[in-house]
Amino acid sequence: MFTVDSISIRYEQKSVIRDFSFSVNQGEVVSIIGPNGSGKSTLLKGISRNVPFHSGQVELEGTNIKSLSSKQVARKMCMLSQKNQAPSDMTVIDLVSYGRYPHKKWFEKLNQEDMDIVHWALEKTHLTSHKDRTVSSMSGGESQRAWIAMALAQRPKILLLDEPTTYLDISHQYEVLELVRELNQETGMTVLMVLHDLNHAASYSDNIIVVQAGEKAMSGKPNEVMTTDMIRRIYRMDSEIQYVATEKKPRIHLLSTAR
Structure with missing residues (x-):
């Protein structure tokens, strides 16, 4: 599905990701874990072209992702950040x-086929009854589902999620x-996500990548x-x-700080 080959990412003169390689197969759910500041989110942003990679x-x-236009990438891949914000008056269906829009020319309006896909995305994320609510009036979990529905409407083959459970209660x-798992199983969509909770990563992933110091x-x-041994190290x-x-x-049951 996609391959990351020896990428390195720098912020100014600081090296954040170094010589990083891995591949993800179609239909897999892969989680990236590691301590705070290890470069997990930066790695995801590099893969999605939100930040440039040095090498x-x-x-x-x-196909080399650098040779694709932004629209071509958006038709295949969608990334959702840790916290997404919509205008206060935007409804779920508008979002x-x-x-x-990645599938339309700049002057084209949405047609019936587009709206059928929008309603399909709302149904898949269990938001049909909430379609006319404003995103700002929703709970954290509902709001996150609305953003995932937007990603689904994009019809990407790959969904990138940067800490999708941050700021949410249990x-x-x-x-x-559970929604991510359901979408993966029902649509075959490939998922690459950054997670903090080790038990979440263990439960919801086919494969796990551990990042340490970039x-x-x-x-x-x-x-x-x-x-x-990994958790101690x-x-x-x-x-x-x-x-x-x-x-x-x-x-995983964490016991105490290792001495």
Whole structure:
């Protein structure tokens, strides 16, 4: 689906991401984890072309992403940041409709096919009954679903999510991640997301990439990556790992700061 090949990203003279490589297959859910300041969000922004990379390349379906126009990238890939804001009077359906504009010429209006896709996105995110509400009047979880609906209306093959559960309480975190899983399973959309919660990453990911100080520390399936050694080395925490036979995914119990 896409390949990141030895990319490096600098802010002024500071190196933030160094010689980073990985690939994501179609239909996978991949999570990027690591301590604060390790470069996770910068890596995602580089992949989406929101920040330039100093060296290396990203290939999207075999094509160097630098050779694609912004519209061509937007038809294939959509990124949602940690916190998104809409004008105070914007309704949910108006927001979701913006997802269709990468598929239109600048003078074209939305047609019936576009609106059918908008309503499909609202239905998939369980927002049909909220379509006329303003985004600003919604709860954090509802608002995040509205932005995901806009991304769905864009019909991307790849969805990039930068800490999608930040600022949300526990129930809304669960709601958003369950929605991501549902969309992945029903539509086959590839998902790459930055997560802080290790148990969320273990539960919702096919593969996990660990970032430390701008470099790839390790990657693999949740049961390969989520080890007491990794957590001690990367997070400086002692932990216990529990496996539940019915889930086949590890559960992480943090114990104390490692000495």
